[in-house]
Amino acid sequence: MLRSLSLIILVLMDFVAVAQQITVKGTVRDASGERLPSAYVLFTPDSIHTTTDNQGHFSVRLPTGSKVCQVTYIGYERYQKSFTLRGDTTLTVALRSAPGQLQEVVITGTRNVQQDVFNSNRTSTYLLTKEDINALPVLGGEADVIKVLQLLPGTLRGADGSSDLFVRGGAADQNLVLLDDVPIYNTSHLFGFLSVFNPDILDHVEAINGGFPAEFGGRLSSILNIKTTTDVPERTHVSGDIGVLASRLFIEQPLVKDKASIWIAGRRTYIDQVVKALGEELPYFFYDLNGKIVLKPTPRDHIEMSYYGGEDVLDFYRDRDNDGSGFTTTYEAGNNSQSARWTHAFDHGWKSELSAIRSEYRYNIRNAFEDNELVAFSDIEDYGARWSIHKDSLRGSASFKTGAEWTRHAVSPNIINTQGTFSQIFESSIAQGRIANEFAVHAQYEWSPLTHLRINAGMRGSMAAVTNRNYVNPEPRLSARYSLTNNQALKLSYSRMVQYIHRISSSAVSSPTDIWYPVTDAIVPQTSNQLALAWQNTFREDNIFLSVEAYYKSMNHLIGYEEGTNLFMNNDFESRLIQGRGRAWGLELLLRKEAGRFKGWISYTLSWSRRQFDEVNDGAWFYSRYDRRHNGAIVGQYALGKRWAASVVWEFISGSRFTPVIGQYAVAAPTLTGVDLIPIFSGINEVKLANAHRLDIGIKFKSRPHRRYQWEWFAGVYNTYNRANPVAITIEQDDDGTLRYEQPGLFGAIPFISYGFKF
Numbered sequence: 001m002l003r004s005l006s007l008i009i010l011v012l013m014d015f016v017a018v019a020q021q022i023t024v025k026g027t028v029r030d031a032s033g034e035r036l037p038s039a040y041v042l043f044t045p046d047s048i049h050t051t052t053d054n055q056g057h058f059s060v061r062l063p064t065g066s067k068v069c070q071v072t073y074i075g076y077e078r079y080q081k082s083f084t085l086r087g088d089t090t091l092t093v094a095l096r097s098a099p100g101q102l103q104e105v106v107i108t109g110t111r112n113v114q115q116d117v118f119n120s121n122r123t124s125t126y127l128l129t130k131e132d133i134n135a136l137p138v139l140g141g142e143a144d145v146i147k148v149l150q151l152l153p154g155t156l157r158g159a160d161g162s163s164d165l166f167v168r169g170g171a172a173d174q175n176l177v178l179l180d181d182v183p184i185y186n187t188s189h190l191f192g193f194l195s196v197f198n199p200d201i202l203d204h205v206e207a208i209n210g211g212f213p214a215e216f217g218g219r220l221s222s223i224l225n226i227k228t229t230t231d232v233p234e235r236t237h238v239s240g241d242i243g244v245l246a247s248r249l250f251i252e253q254p255l256v257k258d259k260a261s262i263w264i265a266g267r268r269t270y271i272d273q274v275v276k277a278l279g280e281e282l283p284y285f286f287y288d289l290n291g292k293i294v295l296k297p298t299p300r301d302h303i304e305m306s307y308y309g310g311e312d313v314l315d316f317y318r319d320r321d322n323d324g325s326g327f328t329t330t331y332e333a334g335n336n337s338q339s340a341r342w343t344h345a346f347d348h349g350w351k352s353e354l355s356a357i358r359s360e361y362r363y364n365i366r367n368a369f370e371d372n373e374l375v376a377f378s379d380i381e382d383y384g385a386r387w388s389i390h391k392d393s394l395r396g397s398a399s400f401k402t403g404a405e406w407t408r409h410a411v412s413p414n415i416i417n418t419q420g421t422f423s424q425i426f427e428s429s430i431a432q433g434r435i436a437n438e439f440a441v442h443a444q445y446e447w448s449p450l451t452h453l454r455i456n457a458g459m460r461g462s463m464a465a466v467t468n469r470n471y472v473n474p475e476p477r478l479s480a481r482y483s484l485t486n487n488q489a490l491k492l493s494y495s496r497m498v499q500y501i502h503r504i505s506s507s508a509v510s511s512p513t514d515i516w517y518p519v520t521d522a523i524v525p526q527t528s529n530q531l532a533l534a535w536q537n538t539f540r541e542d543n544i545f546l547s548v549e550a551y552y553k554s555m556n557h558l559i560g561y562e563e564g565t566n567l568f569m570n571n572d573f574e575s576r577l578i579q580g581r582g583r584a585w586g587l588e589l590l591l592r593k594e595a596g597r598f599k600g601w602i603s604y605t606l607s608w609s610r611r612q613f614d615e616v617n618d619g620a621w622f623y624s625r626y627d628r629r630h631n632g633a634i635v636g637q638y639a640l641g642k643r644w645a646a647s648v649v650w651e652f653i654s655g656s657r658f659t660p661v662i663g664q665y666a667v668a669a670p671t672l673t674g675v676d677l678i679p680i681f682s683g684i685n686e687v688k689l690a691n692a693h694r695l696d697i698g699i700k701f702k703s704r705p706h707r708r709y710q711w712e713w714f715a716g717v718y719n720t721y722n723r724a725n726p727v728a729i730t731i732e733q734d735d736d737g738t739l740r741y742e743q744p745g746l747f748g749a750i751p752f753i754s755y756g757f758k759f
Contacts, residue, residue, distance in 0.1 A: 023451050025059045026091035027393045028052050028071055033349035035392055036095065037116075039073040053116040055392055055399075061486050071095065088451050090397050113204070114545040114592055115538060121446065121456045121479040123493045123534045123549060124210030126152050126590075130202045135599075135637045135647050137698030137716040140245035141752035143199035145226065146187065151633040151651060153549070153588035153603045154209045155222075156626055158656075163188040163195045166626045167209050168530070168553055169584020169609030170221030173503035173516075177224045180292075180306040182337040185361035185380060185516060189286040189312055190245070190269070196310050196335060198267045200239060200250035201228045201290050210532040210551055211493030214442040214458030214477045215388060215403060220497045220528040220555060230304060232261045232294055239758035245269055246286075264291040283315045302343040309336045326369070333363035352389040353403075358382065361516070379412040380516045402443040409436040409501055413515045414573075436518035437465040438500050444477065452483040464500040469521040473498040491534040499526040502559050504573055515573070523577060528555045543595035548587070555582035560613050580613030582624065600636035607631070622684040628654040630691075642705060647716075649696040655689035658729055660741060689743055692725035694718075698752075708759055715753040722749040 028039040035056030042049045043062055052058045064085050071079040076095035083089075113127035126149075134143045136151075149165060150157040158164035164172045177184045179197070187195050206225040208216065216223045229252075237252040248267035255261055268287040276282075288310040295303040311334030317326050341355040362379040388403030411434045444458030460475035479493040505514040519525050534549035557579045586607030593599055609627040612619070634650045663680040698716030703709070719725075724745025732742050 022062055022064055022085055023059065023088045024062055024069075024085065024091065025057070025089075025397045025448075026093055027397065028056050028058070028073070028093045028095065029349060029393065030076065030095050031097070033345050033347065033351065036073050036076075039071055039093075039095075042070045042072075044068045044070070053119045055116075055120070057119065057392070057397070059119065059483075069093075092393055114594060115540075118489065118536050118538050118545060121454055121481045121491065121493075122208075122211055122213075123479065123491045123532045124154065124208060124551070124588075126207045126209075128205040128207070130199060130204075133199050133202065133205070135645070135700075136635065136649055137647055137696040137714075137718060137752070138649075139193060139718050139747070139750065139752075141243045141698075141714060141716070141754040142194055142245050143241075144195050145197050145199065145202065145205055146195040149205075149207055149224070151603060151635055151649065152207065152601075153547075153590050153605045153631075154551075154586070154607075155207070156605075156628055156631055156653065158192075158626070163192055165222070165224075167222040168551060168586065169582065169607065169624065169627075170528075170553075170555070171503075171558075173505075173514075174219050174221035174499060174526075175224060176216070176219035176222070177226070179226050179308060179337065180228055180304070180339050181341060181355045181386060182306070182308070182339045182357045182359045183218075183382060184308075184335055184337065184359065186333065186335055189288075189310070191312075194245070194286075196288060197226060198248055198250075198265050198288050198290055200241070200248055201263075201265045201292075203227045203229045210495060210530050210553075211479045211491075212477060212495045212497065213456075214444040214460045214475075215401065217440055217442075217460050217462055217475055217497060218407075218438070218499060218501075220499050220526055228290070228292060228306065229263065230292075230294055230302075232258055232296060237758065239756070241754055241756040243754035244752045245271060259296050261294045262292070263294075265289070283317070284313065286310065286312045300345040304339075304341045306339045306341075307337070310334050328366070328368045330366040330368075331363070334361070336360045348391070349393045350389060350391045352387070354387045355385065357384045357386070376414070377412070378414055378515055381410045383408045398445065398447040400443075400445050402441075404441045405439070407438045409434070409438065409518050411436070411516060411518055413504075413517050434466070434518050434520070436500060439463045439465070454481045455479070462498050462500075464519055464525065466518060466520055471500070471519060471525055473525065473527065487540065488535070488537045491532075491536065493530075493532045493534075495528075495530050497528045497530070502526065504559070504561075504577070517574070520574065523559070523574065524557050524579065526555065526557045526559065526579075528553055530554075543593055545590070545592045545594070547590045549589075550585075550587050552585040553583070555584070558582050558611065560611070560616065562615055578613050578615045580611060580616070582609070582611050584609040597639040598636065599638075600634075602632075602634050604632040605630070617684045620683075623657050623686070625657055625685060627657055627685070628688075630654045643702045645700045645702075647698045647700070650693070652691065652693040655691050655726065657685035657688045659684050660687050660729075661731070661739070689726045689729070692723075694723060694725060695720040709757065710759065711755065711757045713753070713755055716751070718750040718752060719747055720749060724748055 028036045030036060037052055037056060039052045041058050046062055048060055048062060050058050050060050062085060067083055067085050069081045069091065071093050073095055076097055079093050079095055113129060117125050117127060128148060133145050133148050136148060138144050138147045146163040146165065149155050154168050156166040165175050166172060167175060177187055189196055204227055208223040212223065233252050233254050240249040241247065246267055246269040250265040252263040253261060266289050269285050272282050272285045291307045293305045311332060314331040316329040337359040339355060339357045343353050345351050360381040365376045367374045384405065384407035386405040388401060390401035392399040394400050440460055440462040442460040444456055446456040448454045456479045458477035462473050462475055464471045475496045475498055477495050482490045484490060501516060501518045503514045503516050530551060530553040532549060532551040534547055537546045560578045560580055561576050562578055586605055589604040590601060592601035609624040610621050611624045612621045631653045637645060637647045639645050660682050661679040662682045664677045665680065666675040666677055669676050696718050697720050698714060700712055700714045702712040726743035727746045728744055730742045730744060732740055734740065
């Protein structure tokens with residue numbers, strides 16, 4: 001009996017051991033240490049397979065026993081290894097280039113970018129591809145990365161049609177926008193209705209709203225990391241698009257086979273020329289010009305040199321006489337940036353990145369009438385350098401990254417020159433120019449102390465050196481991922497952020513004439529602390545990603561200004577600035593499908609945002625201007641066939657807040673000849689505008705696949721049911737003298753059509 005019982009126990013133990021699920025993790029690299037994303041990993045005899053993420057990592061759960069691991073990647077020899085799995089195991093796979101094949105090839109197909117986010121420690125991170133951006137119907141049919149970001153959780157837009165981003169209770173200037181490592185200070189054209197980013201040049205876009213890696217800093221609310229295409233093509237590629245508002249052209253040319261290439265892209269609105277041909281005049285246009293040289297002198301080295309220049313130009317004449325004289329308004333505003341980046345792969349998987357950048361934003365406004373002239377000018381110019389080194393297979397599955405950066409901000413905030421009668425109203429003046437040097441060092445280490453737990457701990461130390469004062473701030477970062485199952489994970493992140501430069505604006509929406517201004521000995525840096533908790537789930541067979549995330553963010557030393565301050569052409573604005581506190585919290589939902597005939601997402605944000613300044617509202621807390629309680633979107637793209645596709649966007653957002661006049665009282669005029677009416681205001685931002693919602697639809701018709709010359713027509717309607725969403729507040733007076741508010745809209749239904757091509 002005892003022997004039988006012992007035999008049964010041994011059999012059961014063996015069965016449990018066989019049934020036990022073990023974690024197998026690994027990294028796939030080539031011989032030089034380059035990580036290989038989207039490599040195919042298969043384990044037999046279980047027939048369990050996966051692909052590596054964008055860092056070359058993979059992770060699966062397997063039963064114990066004898067296994068065979070096979071790894072394949074186009075252009076490389078098949079890797080195969082037999083082993084016995086008894087406990088958690090980490091594999092390091094190095095693939096060798098296949099003889100007679102290129103070391104790098106272009107892989108086409110559907111990549112689940114949100115799966116990369118799920119596999120990582122990252123919270124509050126969204127990845128967009130060029131296909132995501134080009135598929136959606138937007139204003140004028142112009143593909144726009146900013147408009148797509150406004151449809152994701154945690155990101156609010158400003159007025160209808162604008163390119164502002166307000167992330168998790170933050171202001172528009174609290175977003176660091178990087179184009180190939182270069183900060184872009186003005187992200188909009190057409191006075192805010194279109195962004196400056198040509199969609200033809202994009203490789204991918206990473207939007208980070210929380211859980212910031214230690215390498216990023218300088219802003220409180222978000223990082224928008226935009227990367228342009230870096231491939232060396234085998235042949236010449238040309239693509240373009242002719243739309244209602246603008247047209248664009250992209251040309252990519254190899255210079256040395258597999259070693260060097262160049263591409264150039266241009267975009268211009270031509271509405272001024274169309275109106276001119278009709279005998280009318282619309283003296284406004286914008287343009288963008290992008291270019292990049294890509295060099296791969298060795299298998300270990302990758303060099304990129306990028307250029308961007310873009311400008312808005314307005315030349316407006318009123319009451320012009322026969323001799324050409326009259327009232328003239330000239331407006332010019334634009335970005336100009338350059339960067340050089342060198343990536344080098346060392347032995348044993350180490351890789352370094354070194355970049356040098358320059359960025360400038362300036363505007364120039366000139367008003368003239370006969371001998372009278374008023375000129376306003378502002379400029380900010382950055383020079384900087386960044387260096388980092390990292391290894392992703394340190395001690396098995398651990399990774400390490402460290403680096404340093406420096407940026408020199410040179411700011412001419414406001415220069416005013418006047419002549420003639422204008423000099424009696426506005427005196428010529430020059431605001432004091434400012435120089436601020438910003439430094440940072442950072443390091444982060446990621447490892448798995450437990451089977452299901454992965455931690456990323458980082459520290460960023462930042463410093464700003466300005467006249468008469470230096471600021472030094474620690475910025476700790478921490479993120480953790482706990483795997484509940486193969487398809488479910490809990491994530492927690494904490495980030496402290498510091499901002500040393502900010503934008504001065506008195507407008508409800510961003511304006512090209514806003515002033516960028518660094519910290520001084522009196523204006524201290526803005527800081528924030530953000531905590532986020534997320535539950536994420538993937539349905540791999542259906543390519544569906546689900547994320548539910550809650551966040552809380554506290555902010556200190558936020559920039560404001562005293563009540564009644566006029567910032568327009570005011571060179572004494574620094575003395576009117578005040579600093580206060582802010583709080584923001586909310587819940588975000590994202591359900592996203594990335595493959596199949598139907599693709600798209602549903603997003604929803606429930607949020608609160610509040611402010612407190614000692615000098616405003618009697619020191620009491622109040623709702624911020626963009627405290628918008630509900631924000632949601634439904635985005636869908638459906639392939640009707642090989643040549644037809646339909647897309648739809650429906651968006652809802654609670655109305656923005658404002659401070660209304662709720663009454664008036666009369667007092668005797670100082671001249672004793674009448675009375676003055678003094679307005680009575682409510683508490684700050686106690687009333688909100690009407691809710692806004694909009695439906696956009698579009699349909700695409702493409703040429704037959706596999707043809708050398710590809711074309712497509714894209715037609716649709718922006719704001720299909722013609723709802724005029726409010727963009728401003730006006731006060732109207734009825735016949736009986738009663739005052740009332742009206743909320744004028746800007747856009748009704750706007751049809752669009754565009755023609756795209758590539759060969």
